[in-house]
Every structure is written in C-alpha cells, then in structure tokens.
Amino acid sequence: MNWGAMDRYAKSLIKEAGHHIKHSFFTEIEISSKSSANDLVTNIDREIEQFFITRIRRDFPNHRIMGEEGFGDEIQSLNGVIWFLDPIDGTMNFIHQKRNFAISLGIYIDGIGMLGYVYDVMADDLYSAMKDEGAYLNDIRLPQLTDTTIEESIIGVNASWIAPNRYVENNPMIELVNTCRGTRSYGSAALEMTHVATGRVDVYVSMRLSPWDIAGGMIIAGEVGAISSTLNGEQSSLLEQETFIVSNASIHSQLLEDFIVLKK
Incomplete structure (x- = not known):
C-alpha cells in the first residue's frame, strides 16, 4: 500500500467535501432526529457521507467503510483496509452555530491506524497524521506533548x-x-x-x-x-x-x- 499516495487522495477528498459543506449554507438544510431529540442529522451529513463512499468504492473497491449515517459496510471485524468516517462531527454545532464541527476520517489496516484526519471546515484547519510520521496542522508539524499535572490541566x-x-x-x-x-x-x-x-x-x-x-x-x-x-x-x-x-x-x-x- 502506498500510504503517501493514499494521504494525498484522502486530503483531496476532505477538502472537496468541506467545500460542499460550506456551499450548503446557501441552501435549505433539512434537519431530523435519530435516537433522540438531541441526536440530530441533516441532509448534508448524508450527502457528504455518500460523496465519500461513492469515491472510495470507485477507486478502492476492496476497501470497506464504516460511516455514521449507515451508507457504508457492516463492519464486524477489523480485517483489511477500513475507512472510518464521520461526515459532520458536531452536527448540533453545524445546525446552531455554523462552526465548531469537523470532518473526521481514520484509515486502518488490520486494526492498525495508518492515516488520521480531522478537518475544521469553517477554520480551514486540517489536522492530519500518518503512523510513525508525526502529526500536522496545515502541514506544520505538531510538537510532542510535554508532561503536566492535574492541577495545571x-x-x-x-x-x-x-x-x-x-x-x-x-x-x-x-x-x-x-x-x-x-x-x-x-x-x-x-x-x-x-x-x-x-x-x-x-x-x-x-x-x-x-x-x-x-x-x-x-x-x-x-x-x-x-x-x-x-x-x-x-x-x-x-x-x-x-x-x-x-x-x-x-x-x-x-x-x-x-x-x-x-x-x-
């Protein structure tokens, strides 16, 4: 697996999806609830998940996808390559604040996390990481955390x-x-x-x-x-x-x- 190429592919998908989300603010957003009145979903959550799944299945037909809105595969084991996708993490913030939400994506192989992404759409901040290669914010490497105490936390x-x-x-x-x-x-x-x-x-x-x-x-x-x-x-x-x-x-x-x- 060429993880460098996969990283570039995933980042391109995420940025394109973020553009779609921003554009959605100029359209009517349909809101419904799932398990409770506070467990919200919109047509945009569903559209963005379907966007990812259509592309991934076209370009990587052997990969599996676990998505929040249920359009992916039924995952009962971690064998092979799995994309874990939340198209809009923080849907309540998306609805009420139009900010403080993110696209979340992790790509794993046989249960080992290889590529991770969190895209703060409205801030245009892309957090990313590749296994054993460090973590980045907009391509600037994040430093290692330093020790702290409960009192200072x-x-x-x-x-x-x-x-x-x-x-x-x-x-x-x-x-x-x-x-x-x-x-x-x-x-x-x-x-x-x-x-x-x-x-x-x-x-x-x-x-x-x-x-x-x-x-x-x-x-x-x-x-x-x-x-x-x-x-x-x-x-x-x-x-x-x-x-x-x-x-x-x-x-x-x-x-x-x-x-x-x-x-x-």
Whole structure:
C-alpha cells in the first residue's frame, strides 16, 4: 500500500467535501432526529457521507467503510483496509452555530491506524497524521506533548458528568473539576481530540463514542504522545460504542485511578 499516495487522495477528498459543506449554507438544510431529540442529522451529513463512499468504492473497491449515517459496510471485524468516517462531527454545532464541527476520517489496516484526519471546515484547519510520521496542522508539524499535572490541566468534559448520572460516580468528577485548572466543552469529539493533540486542553473524556468519532483523532493524538483508551484503560475495539478518554500521557493513569470511576 502506498500510504503517501493514499494521504494525498484522502486530503483531496476532505477538502472537496468541506467545500460542499460550506456551499450548503446557501441552501435549505433539512434537519431530523435519530435516537433522540438531541441526536440530530441533516441532509448534508448524508450527502457528504455518500460523496465519500461513492469515491472510495470507485477507486478502492476492496476497501470497506464504516460511516455514521449507515451508507457504508457492516463492519464486524477489523480485517483489511477500513475507512472510518464521520461526515459532520458536531452536527448540533453545524445546525446552531455554523462552526465548531469537523470532518473526521481514520484509515486502518488490520486494526492498525495508518492515516488520521480531522478537518475544521469553517477554520480551514486540517489536522492530519500518518503512523510513525508525526502529526500536522496545515502541514506544520505538531510538537510532542510535554508532561503536566492535574492541577495545571484543562479538562475537556461535558457538564452532565458533574451532575448525578448513570455512568460515572459524580463526586470524584467534582473533585477533578475543583482540582484542575479549568474545564471546556466544544461539542465535537473530533475537534476535542485535536485540542488534546495541540495542548490546548490536556484531557478529553466522553461516554458512548462510536468508532467514526475517534478513529481519525486517535491517530493524530497518538503521534504527539497522547494516550487513548476506554475508561477501563483498555484499547478501543473500533467495532461499537465505548467510553473514551484521550489525555496527556503523564496524567492518564492518575485520571483513571483517582477521578473517573465507572458505576458498577
């Protein structure tokens, strides 16, 4: 596999898709809900996913695709080359803010992440990485992350984690919020992972993320030394929804041991 050529191909597709998304603001956007009133999808999400799938199937018929909107393949194993695609990560932001959303793409072979991309469409910022070749923002190499402490960290976490909930013990989360330097929540898992990769935040944690949410960002974050795992400390399976954390390596273990406690 010529990964350099694949990288150029993927970047071209992403930029073309981004142009289509920007143009969509001049058209009527159709909005509907999926699993709940807050789980939104638009005709643009579907059109962009179909755009990617049509091109990939034409040019790489032996590759498989897992896409959020369900137009790809049914993936039950990680064998071969798989494209993990979220055409618009942060659909609620896309609808309400017309910003703070991204195209997320990860290309894996036999479960190993080879190419990762997160494209902040409105900022025209393309984060990219190739396995063992570093991570980049608009072709400028990102530096390796430096060690930090909980007290010096900014935590990417949704406010609902602090209130009583059915997933994690909220009292340790309150302690984490009171101990860290600050918290942020941006509404796009893919963009939050790039914030960890650039050191803008030091941790991002979330429940129920799907493979297409994290596949691209994991490769980017890993290339600057960040650690990604489930909240049990296990590697993501990339086959189902899972809990998720990506963080500066120096505080990853402490977060899971002392602050982020899953309910039994």
